Amino acid sequence: xxxxxxxxxxxxxxxxxxxxxxxxxxxxxxxxxxxxxxxxxxxxxxxxxxxxxxxxxxxxxxxxxxxxxxxxxxxxxxxxxxxxxxxxxxxxxxxxxxxxxxxxxxxxxxxxxxxxxxxxxxxxxxxxxxxxxxxxxxxxxxxxxxxxxxxxxxxxxxxxxxxxxxxxxxxxxxxxxxxxxxxxxxx
Numbered sequence: 001x002x003x004x005x006x007x008x009x010x011x012x013x014x015x016x017x018x019x020x021x022x023x024x025x026x027x028x029x030x031x032x033x034x035x036x037x038x039x040x041x042x043x044x045x046x047x048x049x050x051x052x053x054x055x056x057x058x059x060x061x062x063x064x065x066x067x068x069x070x071x072x073x074x075x076x077x078x079x080x081x082x083x084x085x086x087x088x089x090x091x092x093x094x095x096x097x098x099x100x101x102x103x104x105x106x107x108x109x110x111x112x113x114x115x116x117x118x119x120x121x122x123x124x125x126x127x128x129x130x131x132x133x134x135x136x137x138x139x140x141x142x143x144x145x146x147x148x149x150x151x152x153x154x155x156x157x158x159x160x161x162x163x164x165x166x167x168x169x170x171x172x173x174x175x176x177x178x179x180x181x182x183x184x185x186x187x
Contacts, residue, residue, distance in 0.1 A: 003070065003127055005134045008060035013045040015069040016062065020044060020055060023117035030176060031055070031088065033097030052087040054114055061134065063118075063127050070122035073131045074115040075138075078106035078148065103175045110148035110184065111139040132165055136187050147187060150180040159183075 008016060021028045021044060029035055032043035047055050054076060063071040076084065085102040106112035113135060118127050139147050150173050151158050159169075159181065167183040174180065 002065070003130050004064045005131065006062055006064065008048075008057040008062050008072070010049040010057050012057060012060070012062055012069065013048040016057075016060060016072050017041055017044045017048055019069075019072045019117040019119060020048075020074065020115055023115045027176065033092050033095055047088075047091070050091075052084070053091065054081070054084045054088065059114070061131070061138075063131055065122060065125070065127065068122075069119065070125075071118035071127045071131060072115070073113065073135060075111055075113045075135060076106075077108075077142075077144075078110035078112050079108040081106050081112065105150055105173075105175060106148055109144070110146045111135070111142065111144040113147060113149040129165075136185075139187055145186060147185045149183050150175060151183060153179045153181055 018041070021041065024031075028040050028044055032040050032047070034040045034043050044055065047053050048057055048060070050056055051058050055074060059076040060072055060074045062069055063073075081104060085104070089102055105114065116128060116131060135147060139145075147167075149162065149167065151162060153172075162183050165185065167185045169181045170184045171182045172179065173182040
């Protein structure tokens with residue numbers, strides 16, 4: 001199976017955004033200030049095409065199989081998170097959205113995996129594992145010694161998967177009032 005992983009482009013928005021929404025669920029509503037599915041998708045596509053927020057194409061990598069987008073991973077340096085979140089808050093305020101505080105999701109010194117999702121038609125083919133392997137290599141190239149992610153405390157299958165990949169729970173975390181585990185892999 002020949003999976004090709006490449007940096008995303010703005011033109012990938014139509015295929016990448018539904019995968020982001022699949023991964024983050026209702027958080028997409030808060031990130032866009034919208035509640036209707038079509039509006040959430042439209043606003044997230046807008047954010048994806050911009051360069052100043054956590055769901056920008058600049059922080060997204062695309063896994064392709066047979067010239068089709070099979071999965072995505074969104075990651076960024078932990079030290080960039082405060083400015084990315086501030087930019088998102090400003091964008092929401094400009095749209096007249098009551099802006100909740102955006103919770104920090106990462107720490108400086110970490111390459112943070114914000115979102116990973118495999119298209120349902122391609123699940124079970126090892127694409128997620130390949131995205132994680134790609135991310136480790138990218139982290140090494142960029143000089144990071146730690147990869148990090150957050151996972152909801154009740155998502156036991158995901159927690160088991162991340163532990164199998166070498167991630168350890170290092171601290172409790174709260175995002176939008178919900179409990180998460182902050183997991184780190186030293187590379």
